[in-house]
Amino acid sequence: MTKTTYSRRRVLKTGAVAGTAGLMMPTYLRAAAHEGFTNAPTGDTVTIGFNVPQTGPYAEEGLDELRAQELAVQHLNGEGDGGMLNTFSQKNLDGTGILGKKVQFVTGDTQTKSDVARASAQSMIQKDGCIMINGGSSSGVAVAVQGLCQDAGVIFMAGLTHSNDTTGKDRKANGFRHFFNGYMSGAALAPVLQTAYGSDRRAYHLTADYTWGWTQQESIAAATEALGWETTQNVLTPVGAGDFSSYIAPILNSGADVLVLNHYGGDMVNSLTQAVQFGLKDKQVNGKNFEIVVPLYSELMAKGAGANIEGVYGSMNWNWQLEDEGTKAFVKSFGEKYGFPPSNAAHTCYVQTLLYADAVTRAGSFNPCAVVEALEDFEFSGMGNGDVLYRGADHQCFKDVLVMQGVAGSGNANMVGYDTLSLVELTPRAQVEYEPDHPMFAGGSLGECNPGA
């Protein structure tokens, strides 16, 4: 047993010193105003937040995004083979983190619910001190988190979000979207559909009932009606419905000869599978073969739908089978780490992370307003999509869009979804561009960039 031998004098002295120190230390600050923006990194590290669905209907996409994001952080910190850093047209990133600060990350689960996603993002901003939030796999969630980031004064680099609204009526100065959107899908798909199915068709739409479904349906209907197609009916279906048979049965008697499935993730897998089970693909209507179109494709959906996607057209933001250097480098390092190719959700999150890091480096500051300035009207290449423009007017990326068709594939069970989609056409960027105030995107304004604090 030790005997404490503090004299009264010493205790008083220590107490007094501690007391003064304690009184001196407190500093009253308004939300870290000392650096002029929210969560200014102070030490030798910088923290970014990856907010993706890890449970729920879009969890597959979310987990693949997370893999790509971890890879991006490794590359930024100089680990691994550097991936797209070697092919990126900008050479500012040298594997020493961002502005010399090592990149750390925290992850969160959005559960594909706006409330949960915002709670998770708030915790990243308030507790973990994140300077940027990246990822997500639903437009509803993206819009919600983008609004939050705008208010909090951090940058939001959207992940998989395909609704026109994300950079349309819900656009925000602090939010950026690399992924393509419904309008671009329509513009890219229409010519291919015309060549394949002619210009006298009657289309029946099944649409997921939320911002993404609505805007994609609007875009596809507009693009196909311009070809001379007729839209017979548009039926809204709840997200995560599971069973679509009651929606598919009426199609047989509607006189339509094309079914457009504005569904995504598990919903698309179910609705397509059921449509095939109902024998839609083998039917003849109006003297033509009945066809199915899935405007937005992903590898993980194709995997779930298996052989049902054969012959079905759709569009993608990017695909691992592209032949350019950037794609090859990314597929190689992703494949080496995880043993299978990346999905286009993974690609977009990976690229967004690198683009953010590069913008910070070019701006020389983590200040969101400086980053916004650096990203606006920024042109780059070497990231797998040819020459790309980040438009300043609405923070939407413009790049080539891929039109894909489902094929039989090699039969390798591990590659289902990856080699069962084949590239039909690489639609050039000019064909999918539109004005920032296009009617489908009107009604929003970016507002001022918000550095927080």
Add this chain to the structure above:
Amino acid sequence: MLGLNSRDFKLLMIVIFMTLAAPILLNPFPVDSALGESFNAGYPALMQRFVIFGLLAVGFNILFGLTGYLSFGHAAFLGVGSYAAVWMFKLLSYNIIPAMLASVIVAALFAVVIGYVCLRRSGIYFSILTLAFAQMSYALAYSVLSPITNGETGLQVYADDPQVLMSAGDPVVPHLFGWEMNSSVTWNVGGWQFVFQNGYYLAAICMIIGFYISIRIFRSPFGLMLRAIKSNQTRMSYTGMNTKPYMLAAFVISGMYAGVAGGLMSAMDPLTGAERMFWTASGEIVVMAILGGVGTLIGPVLGAGIIKYLENIISKINSDILHNWFAFMPDWMDNLLVNILYPFVGKGWHLTLGVLFMVVVIFLPGGLVQGGQKLGALFSRKSKSSDSDATTAGTANTNTPAE
């Protein structure tokens, strides 16, 4: 004091102290320490949830704890409260007073209608009816009423909304006469960092007021009547009492609490979505009440705190963090421990909650409050008498210390 007996007053004081000092109490570890990064819960967004869901659970307890009517659709009131508040932001201004008033009124009206229909039945039928109404509201908000609720995207405020009461210099975030909800004061003491946010304190004050009203209701003749209904409604009817008005009043009060909670949620973060009304959200409220202790005053608040802590803190611990904790051990031991713990943290937090819930229901039917009493009895001298006291507290029908 304040019309409370000394025991209740002490409880109220404890609650006041805990909520007001929460930014300090919930941040026991320095910011940069490993423990702080994982376990500190004193950041505004989470503290707001603690008190808002605490308020919700306190209101739910007035119905479930006193009358024994298990409403399985309480989230509907939370949802309509949130929508009402956001609409006030859109139409009038970002001042939270009209928003809060609207959310209480709308939730109350909603509760009158639903309560009038559902209270014609009791027991399981009542629960199923409330569940049906809540799911109906959810479905309506999710798709049919999209023009009003903006469907799955969630209702939010846009710059081009009317906001007729808004003048040029007004803040563009929810505020109380210019006092912005999201601005805060940060206090750095050594390695510690404490954030005191306006919004949190507003929510905390609402929670304290709600808690006080709930104590008064528990101790009032009205509360006694509700307990009488719980113990035997048929007998009450035979004595010539019309129990309906009491039940409806309890239901509406409980709904109004949920409305306030919904309004506060919108005031803290002006965006709302239909998933707030989903049946899992209703179920969560029930779990909160049972976990903490049904029919006890403080129990539901504890339950709400624990669930929100698990949901926001434990769910963020991933395998990397676990490996960091055990990095000092030999590899095989590190891996073994991580493999054992991993299913219970991160996205497995539901499992932890489930296990905790089972333990509480099986061993502590009176909730964590009963656990606390048992512990207290263990350490107190007069073990015999207070022990029997604590067991009766489990059934929560009598006046027990913790009520």
